[in-house]
Amino acid sequence: MNEIKEKEAWVLNGYFGILLIAILLAGTVLCFMEQQLIIGGICLILAIVLGSGVTMVQPNQSAVVIFLGRYMGTVRREGIVLTVPFSVRRTISLRVRNFNSKRLKVNDVNGNPIEIAAVIVFKVIDSAKAVFDVDRYEEFVEIQSETAIRAVATKYPYDNFEENELTLRGNAEEVSSELTTELQDRLRVAGVDVIEARLTHLAYSTEIAQAMLQRQQASAIISARKQIVDGAVGMVQDAIDRIEKEGVVDLDDERRAAMINNLLVSIVSDHGAQPVVNTGSLYQ
Structure with a gap:
């Protein structure tokens, strides 16, 4: 395919x-009145030829000029202009436009069906x-955008609670940037510049939405529990180290284990811990 590049028309x-x-029209009238038919005819033909080039x-906007099936150039000068006579002019809008895609049903990288749309x-x-x-470049833009x-x-997965993993829901900026790059590569052949591409709709398909919501909740609970346990272990470690460093009390292995158990239970528990007063010693 011969690549055609835009050039300025005459x-x-x-x-x-x-x-x-x-x-020329005035001259035509005068010539006809003076019975100079040949000169009047020439003036009339010239006026018709020039008039066919007025656009x-x-x-x-721009006007693509085509004469006898050949591309003659593009007119970008606004207003009334005179260009190649008897040519076909196809008007193309250069304004910024939006295209809202349909809601597409696709599978994410994990095979989960999702609904997605973009502008x-x-x-x-x-x-x-x-x-x-x-x-028909408008249809080309529409089809390539959906593709x-x-x-x-x-x-990408729709969502994931693993760290350092890109997801459709959690990394909208990165996904939009990649979508813009992908679209620009596809639409460059049509002379189209992609200014921005943004997701406007993202959800699980209706047939699995309830199940995936439960999965999200379970994953969120597990992730939260893990964070709580990690924090509790650090707090207990700091407390034991401080007690031993400042010599508040001497802890043998059994007392240290009991204190660690009590601290972890009170920190990790969903409900407030109820204190139990031990009137004896740890060994009674």
Whole structure:
């Protein structure tokens, strides 16, 4: 496939062109009135030829000029311009646009079915590529966006309580950045620049939502318990070391074990520990 790059089309100031057409039309009328039909006919033909090249380009739009099946260039100058006569001009919007994808059902890296959707912010930067390198670039953007969303969603788990692991729910910035890069690689051929891509919807599929919610709750409880136990062990270790360092009481192995047990129970327990007063000694 021959790659087409955007180039500037031949243009003249549109107001000058309209003035020239008006002069030719006036000359045509005068020539016909004076029975100079040949000159009048030439002026009329020239006016028609020039008039066929008059076009209007709005701000943040471009006009792709095609003459006899050949790309002649792109007009980006806003306002009324005079370009190649008898050419076809295809108007392309250069404005920033949003595309909201449908809710797609895909499987994450663990095989769990999820629903995901995203909004894509893009604009056309090369009108020639948008017209000639792809067929209906708006549909191309839509299809490639959904394909990129599926590709990125299958690389990560929906959620995970393991440390240092990227997830769709917990690392939205990283996932959005990768989605933007993936989309830019796919849409570059269409002359489209991807400004931003953001997830707008992320959830487990309805058929497993309840089960995965219970799994999330169980994983959260386990993770919290682990953190509590790690903190409790550190607190007990600090307490024992301080007691022995300051000589508050001499602890043998049995007393140390009993104190560790009591401290861990009081810290880790879900409910407030109830003190038990021992009126005897540890060995009675």
